[in-house]
Amino acid sequence: MDSQRPLILISNDDGHLAKGINQLVSFLKDMADIIVVAPDGPRSGMAAAITSQLSVTVSLVSQAEGVTIYKCSGTPVDCVKLALETVVNRQPDLVIGGINHGDNSAVNVHYSGTMGVVLEGCMKGIPSIGFSVCDHDPDLDFTPTRPYIRRIVGQVLEKGLPKETCLNVNFPQHAPYKGVKACRQTRGRWGNEWASIPHPRGGGNLYWLTGNFANHEPESTDTDRWALDHGYVSITPTQIDMTAYPLLEELKGWEF
């Protein structure tokens, strides 16, 4: 590979065959050398899970024109950890998760395997970005995201990101987009989360996750859900430090 070009490490949670990740590669391959290390199948909703009990494997899928693709039997986070320690021969300039088929705004950041990739890259000291579209269609037309992704990637390659801080970028379901908004994470809650049928063999139910997200602050115009609901691309800067500083001060007065 031409070591003068930036190196971008890409993973996702939909697997290396998903349309979203392959579209992302095609959007960026003239800007950088690209290494993909992605799960060998779907890993949606895996958050920052790691494989702690079993072994994992990684194997080469293809290599051509500055794009090298590996598949991995582990979680999205495993992919990043394995890539950084066993696959790449220099530190990537950027880690990207996506393009995810589905919304990772608001509290979804906690469940998202895409954002697992991004948090892991960020924890390793590399500028990291997640891209997601609010649509689960496996054959989605990602074309409208292309100029936005290229601009955001270009800006981050140029400016970097602060330590222990990454970007969670979401696209509305429908294009054209009205523009880009830097947002905070929306407060809200998933509810009505289970569909069920009686187990065919008796003895209880089988449950499937489903549900609706309730935005607890629909009037606030500075949230990622507001931006997405109103046709804007949302960029939610996201940090590794989850300390609740206001409570930290208060706790010092509690009696333990």
Place this chain on the structure above:
Amino acid sequence: MDSQRPLILISNDDGHLAKGINQLVSFLKDMADIIVVAPDGPRSGMAAAITSQLSVTVSLVSQAEGVTIYKCSGTPVDCVKLALETVVNRQPDLVIGGINHGDNSAVNVHYSGTMGVVLEGCMKGIPSIGFSVCDHDPDLDFTPTRPYIRRIVGQVLEKGLPKETCLNVNFPQHAPYKGVKACRQTRGRWGNEWASIPHPRGGGNLYWLTGNFANHEPESTDTDRWALDHGYVSITPTQIDMTAYPLLEELKGWEF
């Protein structure tokens, strides 16, 4: 059940048979009615993963003296979601994850299934606490944690916790403890994360997660790692909002 008593929902990531969760139940059962909905086997490192592709089941294990135990085929977060929607008949006063066999301080909060339980309870608007001991011994003596856990649970039942804020409590490996410190999450990074052997059938390696945590600020005395390294029980208040507010302001000046 006596509806005058508080109701505590307990889960973990080591499974309903682990010593830690059963010790926790025994420490608290005179203080509250207890419902356990815990994974049917080990789910360490599952973070806030959800089961998005397959169905899950939940079934009664035992019921006696105010303690009802269910096992669930899903992730730690699935356990909490299923418990709240299909098992409990009133809103729990508290959700607890643990007692985990292993350290969940510093960046481990992102990988921890125990903290997945806690974040989920918190996202559902219920005061939530994670308890972990920095020791993986499956037969660990949890006795020294008992008075601390009872005091912390008692205080949270009495005072509640701020919205979208939970507690991540870790105990040092060795007792007696020097006391309790309210802390912030330590900055640091896992490294040397993979052990490998050649695959017995050839064609590559099998990789197992391992590694060492490097504390990037060992001199800071206000972090959870410092507290644990110096014999104190650490309480790290933890929040759902991961927005990086300092970068949010800066991003408004970027050109997208």
